[in-house]
Amino acid sequence: MTWQRVVIVGAGHAGGTAAALLRQYGHERPITLIGDEPIPPYQRPPLSKAWLKGEADADSLALKPPEFYPENGIDFRPGVSAVSLDRTDKLVRLSDGSNVAYDLLILATGARAIPLPVEGNALSGIHFLRTAADAEALKAQIGPGRTLAVIGGGYVGLEVAASARALGAQVIVLEREERILARVASRPLSDFFTDCHRQHGVAFELGCSVVGFQGSGGQVTGVQLADGRVIACDAAVVGVGAHPNDELAKDAGLECARGVVVDLDARSVTDPDVFAIGDVAHRPMPIYERMFRMESVPNALEQAKQAASAITGRPRPPGECPWQWSDQYDAKLQIAGYAFDVDEIVVRGDPADGRFAVFHLKGGQLQSVEAVNAPPEFMMGKQLILSRRRVDKTKLADPAVSMRDVADTSPETVR
Structure with missing residues (x-):
């Protein structure tokens, strides 16, 4: 019509x-x-x-x-x-x-963005990052001699941390879970990006709870934690979900x-x-x-x-495999699918080499893949997720076996 x-x-x-x-x-x-x-x-x-x-x-x-x-x-x-x-x-x-x-x-x-319902959350210098105006306001407050507190160790927060370090700012990431990316990524991926950021000078406070912000003259000067400590900062960015x-x-x-x-x-x-x-x-x-x-x-x-x-009135487009990406320093992360109901993970490659992939399986079917600087694993992973074919886990874990061969030798579809 x-x-x-x-x-x-x-x-x-x-x-x-x-x-x-x-x-x-x-x-x-x-x-x-x-x-x-x-x-x-x-x-x-x-x-x-x-x-x-x-x-x-x-x-x-x-x-x-x-x-x-x-x-x-x-x-x-x-x-x-x-x-x-x-x-x-x-x-x-x-x-x-x-x-x-x-x-x-x-x-x-x-x-x-979801705000933190804590005292002091209306102070100037507390930022979110959803719009161009948000990005422009945050950009004006990070640089050499400045300290940025990133509240929330998710993808956006980590990307901001990487950018702030590139601009010369000091960065500390505050995360309430015991590891970054805890709700959205596997432990191998969390560990990789934690090491990566630490190598670039980012500090972490894990397993901590933010209970308020402190300020002077209406400007944020620190983040107060539940254990009584105050993390000094010149600006803060909140990335705890949307x-x-x-x-x-x-x-x-x-x-x-x-x-x-x-x-x-x-x-x-x-x-x-x-x-x-x-x-x-x-x-x-x-x-x-x-x-x-x-x-x-x-x-x-x-x-x-x-x-x-x-x-x-056009035909419905074919279904796609969901995917997303994140760029941090020289690490390009590509994620295909979602790790729903996973009962096993397979790591292909060595994270220490800066190129690896984490495959999430359910009953032998590929549910999701997290690929760091590994385009073939990402691209073929998308195809395997869509096909719903069972995967040969031994070959999947062996970097010597090409991803094309992994797909070609996978058993027939489950349904």
Whole structure:
């Protein structure tokens, strides 16, 4: 039904890509793209890396040049947010007091950083990293002679730590678990990145709890721990997770489960005229026979394709293996799949050599692979995850056996 008016709420990677794909796929009717930031859609992963180091800006990271939107008949409205949805009259009410009518609606509202509910959390110098404005504010406070406290040893926090060290700042990472990446990565990977960061001068406080921030003149000067110690700093960045911006959907009566529940077309299970894509979507994962909310650029792109295909009457795109990446110093980490219900891991290569892969298995099937400077393991791992074939663990663990041979000699599919 290509005659329908499409409104996209959220101009991040998912929303911006959906708008472009709709035109690419032949949608000729009006498209309105609503974004609460003052700039057009841009790539977000470089914020913690190239942007902080001064190697990128809004122009270089833009998904499309500014003229793309008017030239393609896309009504891009920056600096305005949606405040409510009227699904009966099919209206989006905006923060500037205007309304936008839709026939089909795409929610691409993303996720927001979770703040620490502790004393002093409103002091200046405490940062999050979700937007270009966040990155610009943080960049101004890190450099030689400065100390940055990174609260949360997840991927974003570690990328910020690496960038801050490249800029000459002292860095200390504070993590409540006994190892970094504890909730998202295997122990071999955690150990590798801990050693890597320590070699670059990053200090760690593991198994600690932050109970407050101290400051002077409204500026943060330290992070207070539960054991009474205060970690001095000139700035802090908090990276303890994100929450989907699904309040708009909830208030409109759409089914949510820490994200808007959608089907394989990225269509809301509540309202067939509403789609949700990217970080705000709780989507099916057929590979694992479950629902899940993913925060990654590949997921945003895949769901933008799903929604644009459904809207323009194209065949549903084939399912993809979820993946993500992280760059820290000279280590390029590529992760395929998710380590759901894993009963065994196989390490291929030696982490001490800076090139290795950790394979996560369930009943002989590959669920996920963490590959550090190991593109063949990552690429073939994606194929094995999608195929659901059992893997020869002996050959998988042997770097002398090529990954192509591992795949070619894997037993038949389980189902």
